[in-house]
Amino acid sequence: xxxxxxxxxxxxxxxxxxxxxxxxxxxxxxxxxxxxxxxxxxxxxxxxxxxxxxxxxxxxxxxxxxxxxxxxxxxxxxxxxxxxxxxxxxxxxxxxxxxxxxxxxxxxxxxxxxxxxxxxxxxxxxxxxxxxxxxxxxxxxxxxxxxxxxxxxxxxxxxxxxxxxxxxxxxxxxxxxxxxxxxxxxxxxxxxxxxxxxxxxxxxxxxxxxxxxxxxxxxxxxxxxxxxxxxxxxxxxxxxxxxxxxxxxxxxxxxxxxxxxxxxxxxxxxxxxxxxxxxxxxxxxxxxxxxxxxxxxxxxxxxxxxxxxxxxxxxxxxxxxxxxxxx
Amino acid sequence: xxxxxxxxxxxxxxxxxxxxxxxxxxxxxxxxxxxxxxxxxxxxxxxxxxxxxxxxxxxxxxxxxxxxxxxxxxxxxxxxxxxxxxxxxxxxxxxxxxxxxxxxxxxxxxxxxxxxxxxxxxxxxxxxxxxxxxxxxxxxxxxxxxxxxxxxxxxxxxxxxxxxxxxxxxxxxxxxxxxxxxxxxxxxxxxxxxxxxxxxxxxxxxxxxxxxxxxxxxxxxxxxxxxxxxxxxxxxxxxxxxxxxxxxxxxxxxxxxxxxxxxxxxxxxxxxxxxxxxxxxxxxxxxxxxxxxxxxxxxxxxxxxxxxxxxxxxxxxxxxxxxx
Numbered sequence: 330x331x332x333x334x335x336x337x338x339x340x341x342x343x344x345x346x347x348x349x350x351x352x353x354x355x356x357x358x359x360x361x362x363x364x365x366x367x368x369x370x371x372x373x374x375x376x377x378x379x380x381x382x383x384x385x386x387x388x389x390x391x392x393x394x395x396x397x398x399x400x401x402x403x404x405x406x407x408x409x410x411x412x413x414x415x416x417x418x419x420x421x422x423x424x425x426x427x428x429x430x431x432x433x434x435x436x437x438x439x440x441x442x443x444x445x446x447x448x449x450x451x452x453x454x455x456x457x458x459x460x461x462x463x464x465x466x467x468x469x470x471x472x473x474x475x476x477x478x479x480x481x482x483x484x485x486x487x488x489x490x491x492x493x494x495x496x497x498x499x500x501x502x503x504x505x506x507x508x509x510x511x512x513x514x515x516x517x518x519x520x521x522x523x524x525x526x527x528x529x530x531x532x533x534x535x536x537x538x539x540x541x542x543x544x545x546x547x548x549x550x551x552x553x554x555x556x557x558x559x560x561x562x563x564x565x566x567x568x569x570x571x572x573x574x575x576x577x578x579x580x581x582x583x584x585x586x587x588x589x590x591x592x593x594x595x596x597x598x599x600x601x602x603x604x605x606x607x608x609x610x611x612x613x614x615x616x617x618x619x620x621x622x623x624x625x626x627x628x629x630x631x632x633x634x635x636x637x638x639x640x641x642x643x644x645x646x647x648x649x650x651x652x653x654x655x656x
Numbered sequence: 657x658x659x660x661x662x663x664x665x666x667x668x669x670x671x672x673x674x675x676x677x678x679x680x681x682x683x684x685x686x687x688x689x690x691x692x693x694x695x696x697x698x699x700x701x702x703x704x705x706x707x708x709x710x711x712x713x714x715x716x717x718x719x720x721x722x723x724x725x726x727x728x729x730x731x732x733x734x735x736x737x738x739x740x741x742x743x744x745x746x747x748x749x750x751x752x753x754x755x756x757x758x759x760x761x762x763x764x765x766x767x768x769x770x771x772x773x774x775x776x777x778x779x780x781x782x783x784x785x786x787x788x789x790x791x792x793x794x795x796x797x798x799x800x801x802x803x804x805x806x807x808x809x810x811x812x813x814x815x816x817x818x819x820x821x822x823x824x825x826x827x828x829x830x831x832x833x834x835x836x837x838x839x840x841x842x843x844x845x846x847x848x849x850x851x852x853x854x855x856x857x858x859x860x861x862x863x864x865x866x867x868x869x870x871x872x873x874x875x876x877x878x879x880x881x882x883x884x885x886x887x888x889x890x891x892x893x894x895x896x897x898x899x900x901x902x903x904x905x906x907x908x909x910x911x912x913x914x915x916x917x918x919x920x921x922x923x924x925x926x927x928x929x930x931x932x933x934x935x936x937x938x939x940x941x942x943x944x945x946x947x948x949x950x951x952x953x954x955x956x957x958x959x960x961x962x963x964x965x966x967x968x969x970x971x972x973x974x975x976x977x978x979x980x
Contacts, residue, residue, distance in 0.1 A: 382843035486935040516699045516936055517870050518907075518951075521914035521929035528928075543844055550916035550926065574922055587848035588918055589877040603852075604845045607815045623845075 338504055338537050339371040339394065344403035346389050361612050363389040365561035373504060376531065376538040378552030380545065380584065382608050386561040387541045391507045396420045422452060425498035429510035431490035435482040441493055442478040445500050452501060463500065471496045471526060488519035499530065507539045512547065524551065545588050549573050557581050560611055560619040563638060567645030577647035579624045580604065626651050660687040661729055661831055661864050668722035669706050669715065671939065678939050680719065681707055681888045693865040695875030698885035699936055704868045708834050712749055713741035729831060747777040750825030754837035756817035760809040766820045767805025773827035792823040796853060815846040822854060829861050836868045851878055872911055876900055884908050887937055887947035894972035904974040906952045946977065954978050
């Protein structure tokens, strides 16, 4: 145990995860760059919102941080230690995950008590009173009644199941929790309950979150900082206020413009910011800036030259040749 | 005033099961004018999708129409024959579903699936129909339609498949397009494009839209009027702007207040989200009285004992004992 508290809980340095797909006999092996050179950091107690559309590499990135998907290149440091050098048990005590679908991510044949107690036992807490105490304490924290401990997942509603999923992630008192679309599978009238719960637990337990979501309203509400991913790369990152009030990458602007805002019916400015077409295949990304075929600001330079992620202000970076020109 | 294109009057849909019969949808009434856009909003299980299925004549056992009338363009269709309904579907009513992969035939090229509409409903020859299918693909802005008409659904992306669905639904210039969660399976930027495309094509062809979604924001942007359903009943109906500005039913208020809205945090800082307590009731255990009463912040005794009637409110209606 080191006695200094590292200022960075998680550091990703030029992380890449490439998959080889296809076969040498049928058209050759291709490389799919699911994550391609991502550098990020998360400080203790901070929430990083990770935004992007399906296929942009968010979930692969999450699996790498969990130690479930070995990176092709680059480094992942947790609490200052290289992830590959840590043992699985220690990683599990530091990083946990809350999944999107609370129907699929709980074992249907385990009671809540067992779902919560198993991680404790596996991690060497065998004293029955202590296990019981910690299970009950965690159930209370996530708002589940103690007399429900011996029930099975199918006896709970979607929102309550997500509470069980959150309790399971927190029972080992991790420092970092990756929440992968934690409310998108829930009924609309239940979402606020879970978002409030996540924010309360963050303060109470000093948690850091990586919140993966396509719902920008939720991301703005919860995040301290936001990173926007497109085809395996971070195209913009910064504080939540910079990202939402002064977005510099056209893709970020397109994402914001795509959200139907019932209070401000779409105006011309919004229409201009909208992206056209669909995300390209990660197997065959367009040359230069990967966003160029969909970009309303596309110029020749965007096809020939890949923009680097460069600073536009303190703590705010964007990967666009036109990051300093107005929309 | 001209007669509405679609009039649903006091529709009840029953669900038979476990030796019991439940009212899955009760007292649902609404009207859609020609070329109008109407949204039906609610959570899963509230009855919005089966209401749409009833309009299309696609309810199958254990679901059935209990009572009520569905009038399309002056014709009562709730008891129409299967043959007449088949004629109406495709020619007067077009449909778009949530998951285009399961709605399209995986074994048939998409061009053929569009062309079929012209052959079935307009007695076109196959060669003429294929030419028109290519035009239809061009209209929904599928790139290189001359090649794409030979593609199978699995060769297209989700957004492209939904464009094909729109092309099929609008092929015969129906009077009414029913879109049931048309963009839920799509990414947000693609959703925005598909919605714009639907709105534009329907406006050009004078097609009315019945849009069904759980996303109040999406519906309010697309539709002129919105009805909110909860547990099988319409609890409130208003113009799209009014329903956000002055929601009258506690459930609508709860929905509007409970979602984090873009830009809100910069204006007022992070406020705790207002929660709607409790869970959506299951159909076998609908509470008596007002079905929202166990979750309602302003519940009183009468809410538990008597179901509230519909109160007309200027341009809309609300079903609550305590609407202001």
